[in-house]
Amino acid sequence: MKKFWQPYLAAFRGRAKASLQYRSAALAGMFTQFFFGLILTMVMEAWYQSYTGSAPLPLSLHQAASYIWLGQMVFALIPWRGDPELQNLVRSGEVGRDLVRPVHIFSLWFIRSLAWRYVSVVLRFLPILIFSALILPHTALRSIALMPPASTAGLFGFLVLLSTGSLLSAAISVLISCFQFRQISAVGMNAIAAAIISFFSGQIVPLPLISGPVELIYRLLPFRYMADVPYRFWLGSLTLADLPAALTAQFLWLAILLVGGHFYVNIQLRQVTIAGG
Amino acid sequence: MDEGLYSRPTMIQVEQLSKTYTVLKKKKGSLRRDREYIKALDHLSFTIGRGEICGYIGPNGAGKSTTIKILSGILHPDRNAGSCLVNGRVPWKNRLAHVREIGVVFGQRTQLWWDLPASDSFELLADMYQVPSGQRKERINRLKDELELHSFLHMPVRQMSLGQRMRCELSAALIHNPPLLFLDEPTIGLDAPSKIALRNFIRWLNREYGTTIILTTHDMDDIEALAGRVLLIGKGRLLFDGSMQALRREAGAEKRIVLDLASEPDPHSMRELFRGTELRLLEQNKQRLTLAFNPERLAATEALKMAIGNLQVADLAVEGQPVEELIAALYSRHNI
Numbered sequence: 001m002k003k004f005w006q007p008y009l010a011a012f013r014g015r016a017k018a019s020l021q022y023r024s025a026a027l028a029g030m031f032t033q034f035f036f037g038l039i040l041t042m043v044m045e046a047w048y049q050s051y052t053g054s055a056p057l058p059l060s061l062h063q064a065a066s067y068i069w070l071g072q073m074v075f076a077l078i079p080w081r082g083d084p085e086l087q088n089l090v091r092s093g094e095v096g097r098d099l100v101r102p103v104h105i106f107s108l109w110f111i112r113s114l115a116w117r118y119v120s121v122v123l124r125f126l127p128i129l130i131f132s133a134l135i136l137p138h139t140a141l142r143s144i145a146l147m148p149p150a151s152t153a154g155l156f157g158f159l160v161l162l163s164t165g166s167l168l169s170a171a172i173s174v175l176i177s178c179f180q181f182r183q184i185s186a187v188g189m190n191a192i193a194a195a196i197i198s199f200f201s202g203q204i205v206p207l208p209l210i211s212g213p214v215e216l217i218y219r220l221l222p223f224r225y226m227a228d229v230p231y232r233f234w235l236g237s238l239t240l241a242d243l244p245a246a247l248t249a250q251f252l253w254l255a256i257l258l259v260g261g262h263f264y265v266n267i268q269l270r271q272v273t274i275a276g277g
Numbered sequence: 278m279d280e281g282l283y284s285r286p287t288m289i290q291v292e293q294l295s296k297t298y299t300v301l302k303k304k305k306g307s308l309r310r311d312r313e314y315i316k317a318l319d320h321l322s323f324t325i326g327r328g329e330i331c332g333y334i335g336p337n338g339a340g341k342s343t344t345i346k347i348l349s350g351i352l353h354p355d356r357n358a359g360s361c362l363v364n365g366r367v368p369w370k371n372r373l374a375h376v377r378e379i380g381v382v383f384g385q386r387t388q389l390w391w392d393l394p395a396s397d398s399f400e401l402l403a404d405m406y407q408v409p410s411g412q413r414k415e416r417i418n419r420l421k422d423e424l425e426l427h428s429f430l431h432m433p434v435r436q437m438s439l440g441q442r443m444r445c446e447l448s449a450a451l452i453h454n455p456p457l458l459f460l461d462e463p464t465i466g467l468d469a470p471s472k473i474a475l476r477n478f479i480r481w482l483n484r485e486y487g488t489t490i491i492l493t494t495h496d497m498d499d500i501e502a503l504a505g506r507v508l509l510i511g512k513g514r515l516l517f518d519g520s521m522q523a524l525r526r527e528a529g530a531e532k533r534i535v536l537d538l539a540s541e542p543d544p545h546s547m548r549e550l551f552r553g554t555e556l557r558l559l560e561q562n563k564q565r566l567t568l569a570f571n572p573e574r575l576a577a578t579e580a581l582k583m584a585i586g587n588l589q590v591a592d593l594a595v596e597g598q599p600v601e602e603l604i605a606a607l608y609s610r611h612n613i
Contacts, residue, residue, distance in 0.1 A: 099349075102374075
């Protein structure tokens with residue numbers, strides 16, 4: 001019997017298998033995350049100690065540090081750049097290879113990106129979790145360790161939103177790569193995307209600490225739904241009652257990006273030029 | 278042109294197909310870029326029947342790859358410019374249905390997962406084309422045997438030699454047993470034994486499954502070994518369509534007599550000897566003389582008599598003009 005998802009499942013397996021070959025890259029990436037986690041949490045600690053304002057901060061230091069560690073743990077899930085395989089494909093003209101497959105092209109790329117993100121996260125999250133939640137509390141740095149989830153319900157919300165958020169994330173990284181149809185190199189696009197998306201997803205400064213017009217902006221953008229929002233469930237500032245609203249927002253954004261992306265790619269491919277042999 | 282070719286049911290029908298590319302040109306010292314339009318295909322028309330092996334030749338930039346890309350559904354041709362039916366479908370309009378029934382090998386690109394063994398790629402591709410599990414095993418085994426893939430099937434593709442990889446590429450394009458196969462320079466960079474193995478396989482495929490094969494190449498030996506029919510294009514236009522023999526006639530092919538003489542002759546006297554005859558002295562290299570004649574004007578036996586007549590010949594050979602030269606002559610005659 002023919003199943004419509006069979007080709008896409010194959011694409012997922014292929015990318016996942018290939019991504020598993022790059023274990024040393026994952027190891028190297030992980031050390032970056034350890035390093036960034038430590039620096040960011042220490043900066044946070046210094047900032048908290050020098051804070052002299054009268055209003056209480058929306059997060060305790062322990063919560064803010066946990067927020068940062070969660071960000072490092074699922075770092076590979078944040079679409080802070082386009083999918084390198086896809087960008088390479090567009091640049092080298094090997095896009096033709098995908099166009100001769102009997103699959104919808106945007107869906108194919110989406111599934112492949114998803115596989116890549118899943119494998120990257122699976123290869124990296126455990127050591128960071130062990131380090132920040134189990135080792136740090138027994139050292140002098142216990143004030144900036146990762147706290148356990150606020151409740152079982154909080155952990156549930158975190159996991160659910162993270163897994164659905166990964167769909168959103170894959171859609172965004174495919175779109176970033178596709179904007180490259182109009183460009184020669186991906187470097188510029190990646191640099192802009194990295195700055196905007198890292199910040200507005202909460203990977204640099206915990207978003208609960210930000211208020212004013214910037215708050216309005218980050219609430220209007222889709223990027224927080226795969227990072228900031230799940231983290232708030234872990235920390236306990238959002239509860240099970242907030243889950244339906246968060247899921248709705250994620251799926252709305254996902255629908256917009258998938259439908260928009262599908263049409264965008266089809267239009268671009270109509271005009272695409274594949275040069276040479 | 279051979280009559281037989283046109284009695285087959287049609288596989289590909291191209292009529293008045295055009296494709297224009299836009300190129301941005303930057304003038305020296307200026308930031309402004311001018312648009313330039315390049316006609317890659319200029320009202321191209323041809324028909325290819327089911328089960329044909331068709332050589333598609335032309336110099337670099339003639340529009341070969343553009344044609345293949347349009348026929349395989351990758352590129353859209355110019356709007357409102359001509360029509361194109363492949364296997365009863367318009368490739369770029371029904372891309373999904375279309376690509377299910379074609380196989381494509383781009384000799385300069387890979388369709389295998391670079392870091393995975395070829396066997397994994399085959400399984401994934403069989404899934405992509407939804408080949409039923411019963412057929413898939415038989416199909417992969419068949420390809421494995423015919424192309425002798427056993428010894429490197431489980432090696433990552435990146436570690437294969439080019440010849441090994443190309444055999445895997447060919448299998449990968451055929452897992453779903455397509456009735457139509459596009460081969461875009463499949464023998465590029467291959468050594469002689471690999472080329473011969475590949476050609477044998479292509480012949481076998483055509484015989485066994487009746488696969489229609491469109492072959493672009495710069496290697497005229499490929500064409501001579503495989504293609505019953507040759508399409509020559511230049512500047513996006515069809516310049517010749519017919520058999521290899523017809524192409525030779527069209528190009529006014531010469532025959533050659535290569536003589537090894539008993540001793541090294543005097544170059545001047547050799548030139549004198551053949552002056553004013555139908556035999557032309559092409560080259561003299563020590564004891565070896567190469568003479569050319571037009572077989573339409575002079576029978577081969579006569580030519581041989583004339584050549585040997587007054588000389589002390591140690592060894593001799595009669596050969597056709599190399600196809601490469603024919604093609605080069607045709608290219609320059611058509612100014613492409």
